[in-house]
Amino acid sequence: MTASDKSSAGSSTTRRMLLDATVAIMLEDGYAGATSRRVAARAGVKPALVHYYFPNMDELYLAVFREGAQANLDRQAEALESAQPLRALWEEASEPRGARLLLEFMALANHRKAIRAEIALWAERWRGVQITALDRILREHGTAGEWSTPEVVSVLMACVGRMLVLEDTLGISTGHDELRTLIKHFVDDVELS
Amino acid sequence: MTASDKSSAGSSTTRRMLLDATVAIMLEDGYAGATSRRVAARAGVKPALVHYYFPNMDELYLAVFREGAQANLDRQAEALESAQPLRALWEEASEPRGARLLLEFMALANHRKAIRAEIALWAERWRGVQITALDRILREHGTAGEWSTPEVVSVLMACVGRMLVLEDTLGISTGHDELRTLIKHFVDDVELS
DNA sequence: GTCTATACTTCGATAGAC
DNA sequence: GTCTATCGAAGTATAGAC
Numbered sequence: 001m002t003a004s005d006k007s008s009a010g011s012s013t014t015r016r017m018l019l020d021a022t023v024a025i026m027l028e029d030g031y032a033g034a035t036s037r038r039v040a041a042r043a044g045v046k047p048a049l050v051h052y053y054f055p056n057m058d059e060l061y062l063a064v065f066r067e068g069a070q071a072n073l074d075r076q077a078e079a080l081e082s083a084q085p086l087r088a089l090w091e092e093a094s095e096p097r098g099a100r101l102l103l104e105f106m107a108l109a110n111h112r113k114a115i116r117a118e119i120a121l122w123a124e125r126w127r128g129v130q131i132t133a134l135d136r137i138l139r140e141h142g143t144a145g146e147w148s149t150p151e152v153v154s155v156l157m158a159c160v161g162r163m164l165v166l167e168d169t170l171g172i173s174t175g176h177d178e179l180r181t182l183i184k185h186f187v188d189d190v191e192l193s
Numbered sequence: 194m195t196a197s198d199k200s201s202a203g204s205s206t207t208r209r210m211l212l213d214a215t216v217a218i219m220l221e222d223g224y225a226g227a228t229s230r231r232v233a234a235r236a237g238v239k240p241a242l243v244h245y246y247f248p249n250m251d252e253l254y255l256a257v258f259r260e261g262a263q264a265n266l267d268r269q270a271e272a273l274e275s276a277q278p279l280r281a282l283w284e285e286a287s288e289p290r291g292a293r294l295l296l297e298f299m300a301l302a303n304h305r306k307a308i309r310a311e312i313a314l315w316a317e318r319w320r321g322v323q324i325t326a327l328d329r330i331l332r333e334h335g336t337a338g339e340w341s342t343p344e345v346v347s348v349l350m351a352c353v354g355r356m357l358v359l360e361d362t363l364g365i366s367t368g369h370d371e372l373r374t375l376i377k378h379f380v381d382d383v384e385l386s
Numbered sequence: 387g388t389c390t391a392t393a394c395t396t397c398g399a400t401a402g403a404c
Numbered sequence: 405g406t407c408t409a410t411c412g413a414a415g416t417a418t419a420g421a422c
Contacts, residue, residue: 030303107300110223151368159356
């Protein structure tokens, strides 16, 4: 949260490659595989350079998360301006890459306490924006049930979208088609009226 | 899946302590913290003994998972015999310890391929049993909506229950009360009729 | 069964040349 | 900025005494 802005000043492309390498490794092998040595190798530089751009591994992980979180907020803002914002929100929640990365950061937050606060901060901000938007969306169109409040719809989409992706990754599929079909119907029910 | 039954024969209490220590560390610091040295220290033995009971760390993790998975299946069977099976299923899905452990194993599955198949096997079996039971429960009582099929209710409870716990752990709470209240109403609506 | 001792690998991080 | 070289710590795993 503090004293790490120094490393975000550089305009170098090496920093960019280090961030990309970290994401790629986290997705392929999990956060435990994103070591300074492997990140450096993937970026095509020597390990010592990682510590030049990021004083320690926590700062690297935080930088990766912050960048992804901001991109997520941007995509959400974009989704809310589309013709079918509810559908766009659902598709964003079901985006595999983001869901898998978030899983890694949630696990990482278990023993990197600095990560935890950052995730919570992002999640609350992200959800706040979404609920505000949903309040308008659900009000404008006819809501498909007395239970469909902005809060409920927001949390439901986030939980279900991401967890289905994670189950898919593991090879679990029972019931997925039924639930996805139901949600699509709900979305169209609200939005195409 | 094969050639590991040898290690499950021992009746020793040391093996028991190693398994418990592994779970405790995974919950406190994440799977990456459950190293052979730390597990041994926590169990009060020397590191070499870990490899006596478990030829490698994968076997230890698998043993921990299999034991937890079986306990989970047992608790589910017990839940299904209670007066309010639907409520019992929801409470089991919301159980913090299980949800947090599953998160660790999902992350672990990302780079320990042997874990992945084991999780999928357990999840499909677990979900199959639950769907069969829900089919009866939802049929006996009045279902609270045309969307409440056994498959949908099963996947929804699993996704939402666990993800809410994970968000709680991170310090995310927006919308949780609303959703939990809604689900309790649904459960009672179905079950107290 | 449990230990000591150890081999070998990989980790994060730093110092200092270029 | 990027490198070489290196430190100390921690990891998995094995051999062999008790």
